Amino acid sequence: MYKSGKDNKLLRIFVFPLIIFLFSSIALAQNEKVKQVLIEGNKTFTDSQIKDRLKLKKGAEFYSTLFFSDIDTINKFYNEQGYKYAKISASYDIEGNDISITIDIFEGNPLKVKKIIVNDSKFELVKITKKFYGDIYSKSLISTLKSSIIDYLSNKGYFQPKVSLSETINNKTDVTVNINIEEGNIHYFGDIMFTGLNKIDKKYIKKRLTFEKGDRYSKEKVIKYRKLLYDLNVFRHIQIKYYEREKKEVDLLFDITEDKFKWVGFNVGYTTPATTRFGLEWGNNNFLNRLLILKFTNDNNIDFNKNYYEVNSNLNLTQPRFFFNRFSWENNLGLKFEKDGKTKYSKIMYSSLFTKEIRKDYFFTFGFEKKLTFYEDLDIEGSGAEKNKWLISNNLVAKYYYDNIERKLNPVKDSFYVSLFQRFSGSILKGDWQYLYGNYDTTFYKNLYRSKFIALFHINYKIYSSINNKLKVPYDELISLGGVYDIRGYNYKGIGDEFYRAIIINIAERVKIYKKLWVESFVDIGEGIKRNEKFNKENLKATTGLELRYIFPFLVLRAGYAYKISDKGEGYYLTIGQIF
Incomplete structure (x- = not known):
């Protein structure tokens, strides 16, 4: 049995200093940290590419086990990159509690x-x-x-x-x-099953299949079919399960999670001195539970200084994968009312359009348009339009375009968009108007550095041409310039709205500031050319400025300042939506 006394005193004299020594040694060991990591001899891979794979980074606590582990990691990395004969050596120096690590690399030749x-x-x-x-x-x-x-x-x-x-x-x-x-044996599609469908009838999913039971198995067809379903924008998740059967058949199970079908969006904006824009959008991607897309949009522009207003409403019904999954069929019914200092009119529009994906990222659209326009007031010399009468426009339209842009709201990868649009009106189609309209548009995005610095170039050319030496265009459809969607710094239609030709060039660089916040520096250049006039560089309009962009999941909020180089003025704007 232990007894206190002199022996206890002696114990305190020897044991307590020993405990203090042990704890101080542990504390000193734990305080040894990596001061720097030097990489030498690397030619193929950068210092950061190598350091990213290390556990002992600058500021980390040093452990010899991790030191040797890092050597093995780099050696494995070089081997995986094809440098089988690379040699890695390392050493470290201790100065107090600071440790400097040096890694020497002999890469050798790759296989x-x-x-x-x-x-x-x-x-x-x-x-x-x-x-x-x-x-x-x-x-x-x-x-x-x-x-x-x-x-x-x-x-x-x-x-x-x-x-x-x-x-x-x-x-x-x-x-x-x-x-x-x-390779094994050739297999064929067996049963094709669906689970998880609640509001969507299975038959509308199955009718979009591009293969059936008994067809030779192809994984590519299965993956393309899943993409087709995702493109309907009604499914949150689609998991595919494969079951091999004894008769060399492969059964498929599509386990589906439905998403929300309806959405509501808003469009607001303001440009100094007094132009306001507002609108809304409502849509349903599963209208009548038949995977029809119904969309209603309303856009309004008001200039309080000029007593100007414009009201646009449009109802769109689209049937994706129409006619043996070959086309998308789109029907539009629109109403438009506009009043400015020169005219006041109403317009009813209908169009029926078919779109086909020719191959990946290539699309072709064609169809028919019919428009009825009623001018109440028309104070425009030489317009050729009659007042207080419904004027008819019969049009054929065609559009061919290429689009490989992945993130439409804020592209960050090398990509581009090209569109060629033509509208043929009158002539053999009859009607009160006769013209050929072309709209040629292209945009390039270049990733300059790690998807944080993006360069952009956009050019758009529009032109009205005569048919059989006859050119008669509705006044309200003439080309306009000015506003947050072409030449920033000007009011909507602030440059003019009676042009028969126009060219717009936008050059910009976007820089990521923080997470979803970007800043854009830009130069916008454009000119509108009236009937029987030629291009004149003195009429060019140019602006430059800065724009803040905040990226939401489904829209872009833009606020900017633009200086008018041509007219020596400035403008501020706040809006939702892309310029291009």
């Missing part, structure tokens, strides 16, 4: 693909394999090559084919890749 041999000659894989010749034999190349072959076989009817790769290294630089294929 490159010289030849690819396929064990089964019945598959024509040359188109797939030839694009890998001369590439560095990296982990990503192996994965891409393997998945490309599996996708090829999966689209030829083979279900879950097996592909393995092996390599032979020659002269420490060249690689011969050997591909072994176990």
Whole structure:
């Protein structure tokens, strides 16, 4: 039994200092931190690319276990990138509680693909394999090559084919890749099942299928069908499950989670000195529970100084994948009222348009338009329009466009949009108007740095041309310039609205400031050309300025300042929506 006394005193004399020493040693060890990490000898990969893979970064607590682990990590990284003979060494220096790490890298030469041999000659894989010749034999190349072959076989009817790769290294630089294929048997589509549908009738989903039971299996067709369903904007999630059956059939299960079908949007804006814009949009992507798209829009522009107003309303009904899934059929019914210092009129519009995706990102639209215009007041010399009478316009329209822009609200990748639009009115179609209208539009986006610095270039050319030497255009459809959607800094139609030709050029650079907040510097240039006039550089309008942009999930809020270079003025604006 332990007793206190002199022995206890002696214990305190020896044990307490020992405890203090141990705790101080632990504390000192825990306070050793990485002061800096130096990378030397790297040529192919940047310092940041290597440091991003380290656990011991600047400011981290130092542990020898992590030090050696980081060496292995870098060595593995170089091996996966095709640098099989890379050599990594490292050392560290201690100065008090600061540790400096130096990593020396000898990269050597990478392995490159010289030849690819396929064990089964019945598959024509040359188109797939030839694009890998001369590439560095990296982990990503192996994965891409393997998945490309599996996708090829999966689209030829083979279900879950097996592909393995092996390599032979020659002269420490060249690689011969050997591909072994176990394709299995050709399979066919079996039962096609759907779960999770509550409000949408299954028959409207099945009628959009591009394959049926008994067709040869193709994974590409399944993936394209899922994309088609997502494009309807009524499904939040679609999971595909595959079941292999004994009769060489593949049953499919589409497990679907429905999304909200209806939406409401608003459009507001203000441009100094007194132009106000407001509107709303309502839509239903599952109208009548038949996957029809019904949309109503209303846009209004008011200039309080000039006693001007414009009211636009439009009802749109679209049937996606119409006529054997080949077209999208769109019907529009619109009403428009406008009053300014020169005219007051009403317009009724109807159009029926068909759109077909020719191939990925390429689209073609064609159709018919009919418009009725009633001018109550018309104080425009030479307009050729009669007052107090419904004037008829019969039009054929066609539009061919390419669009590979992924994020429409705020594109950050290299992409572009090209549109060629034509409207033919009158002549053999009869009616009170006769003209040929062209609208040619293109936009380029260039990612300058890590999707944070984006350069933009936009050009738009519009023109009215005569048919059989006759040119008669409704006054309200003549080209207008000015406003937050073409030449910023001017009021809506502030440059003019009686042009027969116009060119608009927008150059800008967008910089990401914080999360969804961007700033844009821009230059807008444009000119409108009236009938029987020619281009005159003295009539060019140019503005420059800055714009703040906040990106919401479904819209862009823009607030900006523009200086009028041509007319020596300035303007402020607040609006929702893109300029291009």
